[in-house]
Amino acid sequence: MAEVKLLKTWSSHFALRVVWALKLKGVQFDSIEEDLSNKSPLLLQHNPVYKKIPVLVHNGRAISESLVILEYIDETWKQYPLLPDDPYESARARFWAKFSDDKVFPSIWGVFIKQGKEQEEAFAQVFENFSFLEEELKGKKFFGGEKIGYADLALGWIAERVFELEEIGVKVIEKEKFPLVSAWMQEFLKVPVIKESLPPHEKLVTKMRGIREKYLGAAHPE
Structure with missing residues (x-):
């Protein structure tokens, strides 16, 4: 063991x-x-x-x-550092990690489980959040620079989940509006360690579809 x-x-x-x-x-x-x-x-x-x-x-x-x-x-474990040595850059990485959990996740979750005006409001929040991420990625391949870092791992679920969301009819991101975020998602998922660790695609789509149906059914009972 x-x-x-x-x-x-x-x-x-x-x-x-x-x-x-x-x-x-x-x-x-x-x-x-x-x-x-x-x-x-x-x-x-x-x-x-x-x-x-x-x-x-x-x-x-x-x-x-x-x-x-x-x-x-x-x-x-010091091999492959996730956080930068520079205190300012390290603080920024922590900021974007917290942004992922405090801002990005709740907004995407809102789009996922809501309909009508509430979903529109959640979409607006998603758009604002992705605009901030787009700006942060200017001149970078990853949030960590040329390689995956702490912020990339914190935000990586976006790259992993948006495609499953699209399969169940929830399009979260438009490539034309957020080309840098879209490119980052593609590059992130190309990394072998990332790609080989993803959960089974069809199994996850099935689970997410079931969760969404449950929430929408509870919001609109027959």
Whole structure:
């Protein structure tokens, strides 16, 4: 057994960040799949506060919350640095990671589960958020520069999920309006470590379709 264990679910983009980080650094780990409808004693033991995945267990000690885990990984394994050495650039990377969770995810989630005026409002928020990302990518291949960094891992779920969303009829991004973000998504998904770690496409589409139907059905009961 490896000294590193990762408690996760197959479809969680928060857990996927951690998978990507470990693989970029070449860290061997045991992946433990959790059923969040029947949480294991191991999960409850290692994350009694939030009772959520992902949880990284390193030498018996647990770390939870995906962005915190990314920083722990970067400080523990020095190969392939995720955060820049420069304090300002490092702070900016953390800013965009927080922006991903505080702004981008809620807006895309709103587009995903809402209809009508509420969905239009969510689309407006998505447009504003992507405009900020487009500006940040000027002159860059990745948010981390010429290679994937901390902010890319935090935002990488966008590249991973927008195509599944399109398959269920939710078009989040137009390439013509956001060419730099679109190019970044393509480049991100080309990286072998990223590509090989993606969840099964059809299985994820099926799950996302079911979630959307559930929300829309609850909003408009017969």
